[in-house]
């Protein structure tokens with residue numbers, strides 16, 4: 435069971451963002467997770483497109499852009515132009531999810547659909563064949579450093595079943611409160627990619643922290 439890690443730069447020191455990206459470049463992280471918030475879909479405002487463009491100029495890892503915004507279909511081309519490789523949109527924020535997923539593909543990016551903690555995995559039945567990733571939130575989105583919601587482990591297992599039974603190629607990503615104590619159950623349940631913010635950036639040895647999560651799957 436190999437596991438990939440996507441460090442979330444929301445937890446980085448923004449006065450030293452370049453150093454944070456360099457650290458991720460040096461690590462075995464698979465992608466760089468960027469949290470975009472609009473103050474409407476979630477109660478916080480975080481990183482915007484000019485920052486994503488700057489990060490993309492120095493990142494050697496693909497950018498995984500997690501859009502915590504209402505109606506994210508408005509920003510597909512902007513995310514692509516800023517350097518996004520994968521665009522994650524919330525199920526709860528899209529009235530016409532199928533159209534948004536198609537437009538992400540048309541823009542040349544991989545598409546991910548994200549579920550809030552209270553949204554059942556079953557809602558994905560009719561889109562699972564179209565996406566490259568499903569992101570399960572293991573905290574209520576909006577802030578780093580929150581407590582992991584344990585029910586996510588059962589959701590990962592149910593999503594694994596849905597993916598395997600439909601032949602979908604989607605990978606399962608989990609975001610929020612991921613650390614060495616919460617990761618093993620997620621990996622066992624079938625998670626493929628772990629997002630980690632505080633666990634990586636609050637560590638004295640962030641490259642080692644990424645490595646320690648990867649090692650859990652080896």
Ligand code: DX5
Nearest residue numbers: 575576578579610611631632
């Ligand atoms: C939360 C964001 C997460 C956040 C995770 O809304 O989507 O990506 O950075 O932070 P930690 O790992 O600290 O829970």
Ligand code: ZN
Nearest residue numbers: 442469500609
């Ligand atoms: Zn995120």
